[in-house]
Amino acid sequence: MGIVVLYGSSRRDGNSDTLADLLVEGLDVDRIYLSDYNLQPIVDYRHTEAGAYPDDDYHELIDRVLEQDTIVFATPIYWYGISGVLKTFVDRWSQSLRENREHFLAEMSAKKAYVIAIGDDEPHVKGLPLIQQFQYIFDFTRTQFDGYIIGEGNKPGSILEDAAALTRVEELRRRFTIKD
Amino acid sequence: MGIVVLYGSSRRDGNSDTLADLLVEGLDVDRIYLSDYNLQPIVDYRHTEAGAYPDDDYHELIDRVLEQDTIVFATPIYWYGISGVLKTFVDRWSQSLRENREHFLAEMSAKKAYVIAIGDDEPHVKGLPLIQQFQYIFDFTRTQFDGYIIGEGNKPGSILEDAAALTRVEELRRRFTIKD
């Protein structure tokens, strides 16, 4: 049982990647770069007979997530929300609810979650709805929302000038260490 | 110049579809069911030479949107946010900014927008971050955010029992009529 990082960025080495990498540096981590996978939008079968869900990489990815006890969501703030690819992945959790609701919720409720969100347009104010959305998500899955980092950055690497974000990384790292 | 409706649901005849259809009933409308199209996630070229953007239906769709002066965003509330397919579409606006920033913003700033969001888990509270996100989006594009409807529904058709949502539809319809 360890840490899985869900990278939501559409490019490598963006600021949310960088901050997430600092957070888990030196730790044994399963890294999932969502944009490397084939993830189709959810099909909503809540009120019909379940048909075929998309034949893509979802099951592989959610299985890797459920194997760990800590999830780090690392996303750039795109249009004041999480990235489309990360949202598409989360939407697919409805498939897991449909396929095995009790199992999925039991697993998710035993985990801790962290959110890293990096934006360039007043993220400390305009990123707040994103944080509130995650709170509602974790309330539903009964996952422990153990902390978040909002960072300000635009050009690659500029997050390294955000001193408060870096300090917050150090704080959260201490929790990992204490746990182990 | 008229109305375009962006349907964000993954199924036809869901509650957000139903309410949007009531809103524009009898009017000349361009209906875009996003899940019918091929829409790939944004590629982030903000800090690199622009490479090839996905060869999919985005240009066709954004052109249809820009032709109208009123945009209705109709989305189910999935995991306390807009649907993944609608988020993916909005994320692609960054491509339009990159391709022709001045044109895109000039067009968007001349439009009115309405949001319809339907959920089944306390949407009048847990849907609020979604509304705040749209406010920030429209602040950025300087689009007039002329109104929203949060509705409560789960099973197909149940939105028709949400009296406040239906009244709000009537109210917003009056604005369309006055305009014409």
Next chain:
Amino acid sequence: MGIVVLYGSSRRDGNSDTLADLLVEGLDVDRIYLSDYNLQPIVDYRHTEAGAYPDDDYHELIDRVLEQDTIVFATPIYWYGISGVLKTFVDRWSQSLRENREHFLAEMSAKKAYVIAIGDDEPHVKGLPLIQQFQYIFDFTRTQFDGYIIGEGNKPGSILEDAAALTRVEELRRRFTIKD
């Protein structure tokens, strides 16, 4: 067991008063116009020996609130929040927690609450933090947050032109009737 209305406005017959009166018209109601009473700010004794709390009307008012099983909070939106006098009253709940925590929480957790908030500067967007604040308050006291109405109005009586607010009043009234 019935309904208590907490009027937070600083003037009589303002729009939040008007809408609250419509909500409870014809019902047996205890009306508390907070601005008619002497309510001093909370004194924080959480970490010291409790000294004397203000000798004012708080105990009378909170006793009247606790006697009923439904609370309606009717407030104008002042500076994007509840009125100062209503906030001062809510702050004093910390005194009740200090004086008899179990009793206060047991009582509050058995009640339903409604919020009416009327503003004139985009209340449907800029009033949302106020609603979220109430949600957190009721989560803490385990009070059932049964509904809210955001209305738009400025001049006295203008709330009567807000058709969606009036419809929402009718909806909430039905819940009272069903209960009785």
Next chain:
Amino acid sequence: MGIVVLYGSSRRDGNSDTLADLLVEGLDVDRIYLSDYNLQPIVDYRHTEAGAYPDDDYHELIDRVLEQDTIVFATPIYWYGISGVLKTFVDRWSQSLRENREHFLAEMSAKKAYVIAIGDDEPHVKGLPLIQQFQYIFDFTRTQFDGYIIGEGNKPGSILEDAAALTRVEELRRRFTIKD
């Protein structure tokens, strides 16, 4: 032209006081402990002839605020919002608008503001509506919202263990220094 700190706590040496004092340590500051003053709730004369406003300390305090070019709002999070006494003070700005709207807005729009909010019940999530409320306030007065610190603390002094809050203090201090 310098800094004014508005202390909203009901007790001295609470955590919001402590953090604000660190923020302005060694600087020339006008300190206003709001609970030391006589501040009555706003009387709403927006739609009537203005009568007598409360004869209390408001004018003295707002004059002291307007003399400075930087305002620090330091408040405990009481019931998921700013303290009642601070809300009462802000509500009274409506009196200043009524008495001399142009002057008040001209003054406020030339200032920078900082917010310090300390709570003990998940303040990094449940304090977000408070931050959004301030954003709307400063949007209205066109005051530059230059930064905020959410801290976690309960017992006096415990804020000194909140490493991220302390780092954020250092960051904001640098802005004061650069300015001078």
